[in-house]
Amino acid sequence: MSKKTYEEINEKIKRGSAVVLTAEEVIAMVEEQGVKKTAKKVDVVTTATFGPMCSSGAFINFGHSDPPIRMAKVWLNDVAAYGGIAAVDAYIGATECSEDCEEYGGAHVIEDLAAGKDIKLKAISYGTDCYPRKTIECMINKNSVNECILFNPRNAYQNYAAATNSTNKALYTYMGMLLPNFGNVTYSTAGQLSPLLNDPYLRTIGVGTRIFLGGAQGYVAWNGTQHNPSNARNENGIPVGGAATLSLIGNLKEMSSEYLKAAVYTKYGVSLFVGIGVPIPLLDEEMVNFVSVRDRDITTTLYDYGVPERSRPVIRTVNYAELKSGVIEVNGKQVRTAPLSSLYKARNIAETLKDWIAKGEFLIQEPAGPLPTQTTVKALEIKELD
Amino acid sequence: MKKERFTLIFSPESYSKPITYHLVKLFDLRINILRAEVTPGEEGHLLMELEGEDENILQALQFLRDEQIKAIPANKQIAVDKNACIHCGACTAVCFSGAMVMNRDTWQTQFTPEACIVCGLCIQACPLRIISISFGSDLDA
Numbered sequence: 001m002s003k004k005t006y007e008e009i010n011e012k013i014k015r016g017s018a019v020v021l022t023a024e025e026v027i028a029m030v031e032e033q034g035v036k037k038t039a040k041k042v043d044v045v046t047t048a049t050f051g052p053m054c055s056s057g058a059f060i061n062f063g064h065s066d067p068p069i070r071m072a073k074v075w076l077n078d079v080a081a082y083g084g085i086a087a088v089d090a091y092i093g094a095t096e097c098s099e100d101c102e103e104y105g106g107a108h109v110i111e112d113l114a115a116g117k118d119i120k121l122k123a124i125s126y127g128t129d130c131y132p133r134k135t136i137e138c139m140i141n142k143n144s145v146n147e148c149i150l151f152n153p154r155n156a157y158q159n160y161a162a163a164t165n166s167t168n169k170a171l172y173t174y175m176g177m178l179l180p181n182f183g184n185v186t187y188s189t190a191g192q193l194s195p196l197l198n199d200p201y202l203r204t205i206g207v208g209t210r211i212f213l214g215g216a217q218g219y220v221a222w223n224g225t226q227h228n229p230s231n232a233r234n235e236n237g238i239p240v241g242g243a244a245t246l247s248l249i250g251n252l253k254e255m256s257s258e259y260l261k262a263a264v265y266t267k268y269g270v271s272l273f274v275g276i277g278v279p280i281p282l283l284d285e286e287m288v289n290f291v292s293v294r295d296r297d298i299t300t301t302l303y304d305y306g307v308p309e310r311s312r313p314v315i316r317t318v319n320y321a322e323l324k325s326g327v328i329e330v331n332g333k334q335v336r337t338a339p340l341s342s343l344y345k346a347r348n349i350a351e352t353l354k355d356w357i358a359k360g361e362f363l364i365q366e367p368a369g370p371l372p373t374q375t376t377v378k379a380l381e382i383k384e385l386d
Numbered sequence: 387m388k389k390e391r392f393t394l395i396f397s398p399e400s401y402s403k404p405i406t407y408h409l410v411k412l413f414d415l416r417i418n419i420l421r422a423e424v425t426p427g428e429e430g431h432l433l434m435e436l437e438g439e440d441e442n443i444l445q446a447l448q449f450l451r452d453e454q455i456k457a458i459p460a461n462k463q464i465a466v467d468k469n470a471c472i473h474c475g476a477c478t479a480v481c482f483s484g485a486m487v488m489n490r491d492t493w494q495t496q497f498t499p500e501a502c503i504v505c506g507l508c509i510q511a512c513p514l515r516i517i518s519i520s521f522g523s524d525l526d527a
């Protein structure tokens with residue numbers, strides 16, 4: 001049985017002799033040549049996704065002005081950032097909306113920062129003996145600040161529900177516009193190219209895994225929030241809904257606005273498309289089996305978003321080959337499907353990461369620690385106030 | 387006499403009425419239906435050419451407004467900033483007329499202006515806000 005270590009794969013990457021395929025390309029190879037030969041021949045498979053990921057944001061340290069200020073409240077281009085961390089640190093969350101314009105928010109600030117654009121910083125304070133200044137308004141950009149760190153609490157959902165609408169009114173949701181009377185179905189995945197669907201039990205993805213993040217090299221920081229690896233799995237071992245998630249970190253100064261795009265969902269709010277690529281080392285035949293997963297092996301649940309409750313009614317189970325075909329059957333009717341995450345961009349990221357590895361510019365990193373594999377997600381039960 | 391094209395957008399409640407009959411009968415208009423998409427229980431779209439006296443066309447438009455039917459002049463056209471498109475596909479979820487479609491080989495969205503009825507749903511659906519209505523004279527370009 002062919003086995004490889006992280007070190008052996010990295011030696012090949014440094015020599016320029018590593019064999020790297022995307023998670024779509026490896027499917028054909030496994031079908032033609034089988035698992036054993038693929039395990040021997042291929043070293044790394046690249047996976048990627050480019051979808052809207054609300055739980056994203058950035059830490060910024062602005063540097064100290066003269067006289068200095070202890071920033072208590074902070075705005076970037078009129079979008080409120082969280083200033084309750086030290087004197088000149090702030091966190092700008094992707095979904096925070098501008099106070100003047102609901103079509104501009106934290107995600108736009110992050111995209112503009114990545115693009116190198118100037119951003120208006122405004123902060124106020126009550127003034128202290130050591131930080132006497134009470135207000136500041138000036139322009140900053142990613143090169144003028146000390147640190148600009150993208151730190152996304154929850155990205156790269158392992159799988160995600162599909163959405164439809166049974167009511168007679170259009171719904172405006174984070175799953176896009178859902179037309180009345182089951183007028184459409186939307187879904188968000190890179191399917192067989194998606195990172196966590198290619199390593200369903202998180203064997204090679206853990207704390208410290210080096211990844212492609214927003215056009216630069218970044219890292220898995222921790223499990224993401226709402227991490228739910230205990231979710232039910234189908235017969236192929238694939239979770240049938242939202243399961244594992246990743247918390248990701250990287251240097252926003254090195255990132256590109258090509259891979260961080262602000263999104264506005266009408267009557268919902270702002271989100272951020274995040275470009276993520278994760279290399280999966282083919283350590284053994286089990287990993288080859290995992291990365292050869294196909295769209296038809298991956299199922300998700302179609303929910304009726306017309307019912308405004310936490311537990312929405314399940315309409316049906318559906319696989320991604322069906323969803324990606326453009327039409328599925330819902331209650332005996334042919335209904336149009338549409339993606340919300342860009343497979344075109346995800347493919348571009350998987351190819352870019354493949355290129356980095358093939359050129360020896362990107363080494364794979366063995367996790368410093370595993371991600372939880374047994375935890376569950378809790379609901380917020382409304383406990384009466386004391 | 388003049389001839390103008392409009393896209394009529396019907397709400398699920400309004401399209402059971404014989405609108406074309408009223409336009410002919412009440413306003414003496416010649417009507418040429420160029421494209422129609424009407425499904426019970428959903429929004430309906432009708433691209434039509436109205437020919438008649440200026441005053442009659444104006445009155446007909448007021449009648450349509452009173453009936454809660456939107457009439458969008460067809461000299462408007464949808465413009466897509468193709469270079470800024472990330473091909474997420476959100477616009478294809480709402481496009482009834484098949485003007486915005488996803489190419490399922492390249493996974494790039496494709497816009498066919500000739501199929502567009504300018505209903506404007508894609509403008510709201512596009513998360514990058516790169517789709518707009520323009521008033522072009524080059525409608526058929």
